[in-house]
Amino acid sequence: MTHSHSHGTPESGPPRRVLATFLALIVATIAVATAIGMVALWPDATTPKGQNPYGAKNVSILSATVKGVVPFDCGSGGEGPDGLPMVAGDCAKVTASTKAGAATFTLDAARFKAGIESGDRIKVIRLRPPGQAASYEFYDFQRGLPLALLALAFGVVVVVVARWRGLFAILGIGVTLFALTEFMLPAFLAGEDPLAVAVVGSTAIMLVVLYLAHGVSIRTTSALFGTLCGLGLTAALGVAATGWTSLTGIGSEDDQTLLAVAPGMDIGGVVAATMIVAGLGVLNDVTVTQASAVWELRALQPSASARETFGSAMRIGRDHIASSVYTLVFAYAGSAMTILLLVNAYQRGLAEIATTEQVGEEIVRTLVGAIGLVLAVPITTAFAVIMAPKGTPTDDAEPEVEPTGPGSHREPSADTRSLQ
Template identity: 65%
Template sequence: MAHSHSHSSAPDYGPPRRGLAAVLTIVVLAIAAGAVAAMVVLWPDSDDVPKGANPYSGEGVSTLTATVTSVEPFDCNSGGEGPDNTREVLGSCAQVGVDVKGEDDATFVLDATRYTAGIEDGDKVKLLRFALEGQPTSYEFIDFQRGFPLTALAVIFAVLVIAIARWRGLFALVGIAVTLFALTKFMLPAFLAGESPIVVAVVGSTAIMIAVLYLAHGVSIRTTSALFGTLFGIAMTAGMGVLATGWTHLTGVGSEDDQMLIATAPDLNLSGIVAAAMVIAGLGVLNDVTVTQASAVWELRALQPMARGASIFASAMRIGRDHIASSVYTLVFAYAGSAMTVLLLITAYQRGLAEMATTEQLGQEIVRTLVGAIGLVLAVPVTTVIAVWLAPKAEVEPEPVGVHPG
């Protein structure tokens, strides 16, 4: 017998649990109201958000699009060591001709690194145009145009998600939109404005998870149990992140980009950003395991309505342990893929991984992975306990299939 608060495919046994649904609704609404209120308090005024100068703006400087019409390589003596003992790519540079939209044809020089990476006739590129008074107009390569392929991939992804997952897929896409809105309009500006990064991360992540979970998985007691487990994981990751960042002396300054950022936003707490990133980076996998654990408990309860809670917990944890193992691998593989260039450079320099692991740049990612994994591991048993407690329980033994009284 289904109750009014459940959209789950797993049936409920016993009478409708309207009382429990009402209590959980009040609790979730209170958490949501607290998160929204905190967002309102932390939401930065636009004047408080530092704004750096656009490197592609200035008097006589503009950006434009063009199509490559010719590529002529030439020897530019590239190779050996450059300034500050940096290695230069050995190879030719190229004189590139382009058809500039709305203007005459133009040319620019492409350095050996860019030319070696590959450029061909017909490629769509972005250029920087310098038209300074008293000087001839010149052009500089910025990047390739990627708007169409990125849009096409996004459309293909959305169509497949909706076609296969249907309404759940559509609501999941809405959840992605909510996440992007919270990140770009609240969390990132609040970081730049000097608000406490870990507080902003916890508040923003809480609001995101409430919206995403109920949009993607429906309003039900099962989803609420996953939400509670997710919120626990967020809290544990935040706490561990703060402790680990201080313990390992991570300053957040690991590259030239970090130095430019702190120069642009002097109130920014980069060390706090490192801890906040641990919370945000772990949301996807954390959400995955908590939803899976809640669903596992519901399905196990549907199959064994009279089983004791301890038995359901033990069965669900066997599933959870497998999920923990695969999720930990996911975190490691995700980092290895995103940091492939750094790892290749370490290998090329013949420096030991143990030595490089203690550097700021690699240390941040290692701590982020470990802290995220700790929060993930702890969230699994907690979510399972909550789900076992909230899952429906049969009050009478159901009749065996095919057996009729009399």
């Protein structure tokens, strides 16, 4: 009978405390090494910055409200002067009100066909050379309020459903954005080693986000170790695949402009670095799920051997691998949808478009991310099986450390609470 193991067995308390202390030292070492890496790679004040085309003297961007739209025939017949296809149809003369007065400008056929009408809130570029009257150009629609409301709705839903864990997950998003905008992107532009920047930055993000969202526990640490192994594998594969497939990082005019602004940047290395960052979210999801699966399996079958627990967890992991690989493919296909539509409209073969720089880069990024993700599953499962408590659900009392705060009360079952 599994209940024959009583509360006071010698294996129950001290071994888990020793393990927790040992793991804490390892995590602390990783954190210190990551901090040293960030200091060494942190970009200085010489980070290249391009000239803002809308920040020049006598150029400004104003908020405006559309007052009138009048279509007219502008001779857009479907073919440009260079023989390339262009949108056919009418252009439009638009009148809008701004804080500087009335603004009148012309929309080309493509923008007019995309849709604009009276009452729309837009932004316009105001050009006023010395001694000349101001002229205006369409810049974009105002999206600040809708985006803010969507972000607010997202935050409310996450917090209401996931409560304190949801709140800390949102804080994790803030940490991620800070690491990207204040460290990784400037370091790329400054010419630092892109792979080192991506690995150090991603490790820092995971160290904070995992413990912030899932609490400080041995279970979370097993997920962290699996995630870091997945990051390392993805980094190695990314470098090898980028060189092997001759990805240069210069697949569009924007890439060329970026290289002109930051000539010291290793843009080919940035391609490999993006493979690490792009798969970070799905990789984290898989490792956390696998660690949780092992803990739950141990709670349900405390007498199962390590081999049996590993096998059961891997059966769960295989299902998760399949869905996660689809997630990667769909995400990258969605981001490259415009390119795919254009290529399909030109009726070019799949084999031909797959080898182009733009599409090939997405394919390599998907495959490298998927391989790293798949390999992280058995690695994380092995870590979790080694670290998960053994014995009956009442033996290894090691409650998970949950984020605390008002409203953080939770009601786990009596059988699983002690195995977290």
